[in-house]
Amino acid sequence: MADNIEIIEYLKSKGFACQELDFKGIKAISVDVEIAEKLIELIHFPSSEIAGLPVFLLAKPSEIGHLAHVLNYQEYGHDFGSICVNDRDSVSVNFNMPLLAIEESLNRHIDILEKAITDPIWNRQELLREFKSCWLNVCDFDDRPVLLTNDNGAVEEIDVFRPVKGRKFGVRSYYLAQSKDTELAAAAKIYWQDNSDRSLAGKAVVLPLTEIEPAPLNKGQLENWYLDILSKQKPDILKKLNDNYGQWKTYKYWLFFNAQVPSGKVWFCLSFKSKKGKKHSLPLTERQLENWNVKAVPIRLFNKEAILPRGGANLDLAETKVALVGAGSVGSEIAHKLSAAGVQNLTIYDPDRYNIENLYRHVLPEEFLNYGKSGGLSFSLKRQFLWSKANSSLSKLLDLRNSKLLNTYDLIVIAIGSPTHERLFKEYLLEKDIRVPVINTWLEGFGVGGHAVLDIQERRGCLLCAYVCPDTLARGLGSNLNFIEPNQNVTINMSGCGEQFISYGAMCSAQTALIASDLAIKFLEGKIETSSKVSWKGCEQDAQKHGITLTNRYYQFTNSLKIQPLFHEDCDVCN
Known part of the structure; x- marks a missing residue:
């Protein structure tokens, strides 16, 4: 970092009138500037390192008047004005050329002061615009x-x-x-x-x-x-x-x-x-x-x-009605993201209780242990998002096969990871001609990835497009989006059949919830109007360690997080 003498000599070479000052033993640099026939003094306290935009303080600001972008305060027994030229930490400063950085910052400070002093209409408008900070x-x-x-x-x-x-x-x-x-x-x-x-x-x-x-x-x-x-x-x-x-x-x-x-x-x-x-x-x-x-x-x-807007929420989603089926690690994250986006009318369906083994990949804290997941989640959402009207139910997906109930929703999100139940539910929607849009989302074990599909009944492409077998082109039992080959044991057994679980971490459930939530919000905001699919692809290392065989799609997949059309030309429903 340049010393005071070097800075003073450099600024003088650029036409500035400056000198060294002493503030109770602290060496500073004074720069005199004339604006509208007023002599303005700017004070710079050099630092050992330029980690942000160099600061110049306005001396005796009250003698000049009420200026926009200048906040008055006292330091070292003197009155100073802090001049807002930008968020100093957000500016990329060339710290390798400190003299140039100091000159650039000084010019920015002078430009702001010149505008405020010479243009009273602009100055008043800016003072009103920044009323809160003043x-x-x-x-x-x-x-x-x-x-x-x-x-x-x-x-x-x-x-x-x-x-x-x-x-x-x-x-x-x-x-x-x-x-x-x-x-x-x-x-x-x-x-x-x-x-x-x-x-x-x-x-x-x-x-x-x-x-x-x-x-x-x-x-x-x-x-x-x-x-x-x-x-x-x-x-x-x-x-x-x-x-x-x-x-x-x-x-x-x-x-x-x-x-x-x-x-x-x-x-x-x-x-x-x-x-x-x-x-x-x-x-x-x-x-x-x-x-x-x-x-x-x-x-x-x-x-x-x-x-709500400060937090990124959309006020237009307040009246939207969404059903979320599944309040596990993925579903709880979806509930949180939809509520944060502005969805207030959210009904959460899940019959399970919140157990201690759920703690490390669920959004609920330990205070909700032994609560029903759906009830605990709805309570937590209403406490954080006070306009939320989230409510809960112990019903399962197949319990919701009720035309009158389903037609009250603008969107149904299913996050239960049960392909059989999801396909049965889809068959019911087809049979009863229920046209509510549905998002199905699931993740796969060992961190290899997760998926979400948006099924809009009035558009080409449906959940069953994701079940067309790549080899036979007939409808199969496993999704063609999956990264893990079917008919493998993907569970880990710790102490008997009652203690089996699929290996994945909180980051995997959160990532899967993010792609599903993004799909849901884009649809509710009218940014997506066609049936769509999206996947994220993770690392294969843990799967290989456990002897898990991955699909050709995994190795060929290059469109991670990219929303694509869901329609499959060989789907027997869409065709």
Whole structure:
């Protein structure tokens, strides 16, 4: 890494005015830049290694004004502004040429400042767009965060409950503001709000803003900012606040604001705490505000629009109805991935119990041992994905041969690894002309691979296309997708017939679940409209070690994870 003198000399050769500074024994580099007739000083603290984009801090930012992409803070007894030029760790920096990296970074910092200083319209728009990050800069993080569940952001009064005593982690360690006007209320009350453990902390009001200003520059501006914002709201909202919520007196109040900014709807919060331990009403005037200490506090918003898209879920899948048959290692992973994708109406069928030998390749933790797999899984999904309406049943696949029931689903996913039952179920669908799409998925032992097929009845290609024998071209008993030759003993016997199992690990079940879930989600989103198949291919080493013979398809297969048409021209059903 270059030393200070070398950096200064290099920057001077590029036309920059710079010198060395001393901050309480720490050597830094000062760069003077003139922007719009203002002298700007940038400070660089050299490091021994360039592991990210070099940083230049703005000196005395408050003297320049409220600038977009600049966060103010104090260090070494001085005011600095941190300039956001990019996610520094995501930029690939040429650390072998440190002087070039420093010059490039300096130019980026200057470009941002020049834009913010010379273009006030752009600066204001950017301040509004990044409102949330600016607000967090004035937040007080001494208190626990407040978890707010609210869907529409309309004016509403809400009770705020204290964190559960002694809880340092999880939702019970937060203050809870549970909106009454939300479909989440019932689920949140079950999992988050235990009235025997939570006590009432105070009242909150949700306030949608018709006008919004950039966040205050520092904490000292909060009260004036608040009064200014109130003065710009519609008179009917202020009257409603005063008439309906301005009379209740308490020791603590929260105001949850929401407003539209260029980046979407933003939520933020002010906390009001009584100064003298007396109850007061919600402060709506400068005189009333004298009774309160005001703080900006962090909140965690929990609603569909805030949580689901951020996690990659699709809001359009909320009304989709899916049946999942099989809650084992593959099925449990599928249930989790479908729920995470936004599928809320999921019915899980499995008669088995969750046993201790299932622990190492199943998504459920040990707390669910001896539960029914389907029941434990549905409970776990509803706890993690609070909008999930997952329910469970002990019925087996062949118990579902009911036209009325099957026609209620948009998709059926079968993950039981039982080809005979799956073919019998397919025969029933054909016999009754039931046209619900079906995905069958299974994995093979010893890590050689796994498969999924999507059977859309109105399209060419069906499950039985995957059972056309490659040699006779007639329908066989084993899938032509398999990588292990049929009629081999693929189970491992540890201590008798009751302790036989197929050898595969959690990675294999997860990979198989991923290809099946991907197929399901793409179909539900309308991205796949034809009957399809997909396989993943693993290593043959363990199979060879156990004397397992693999198929020609295994050795010739080069389309791992690639979705392909399912149709087979010699299928007696499709033709």
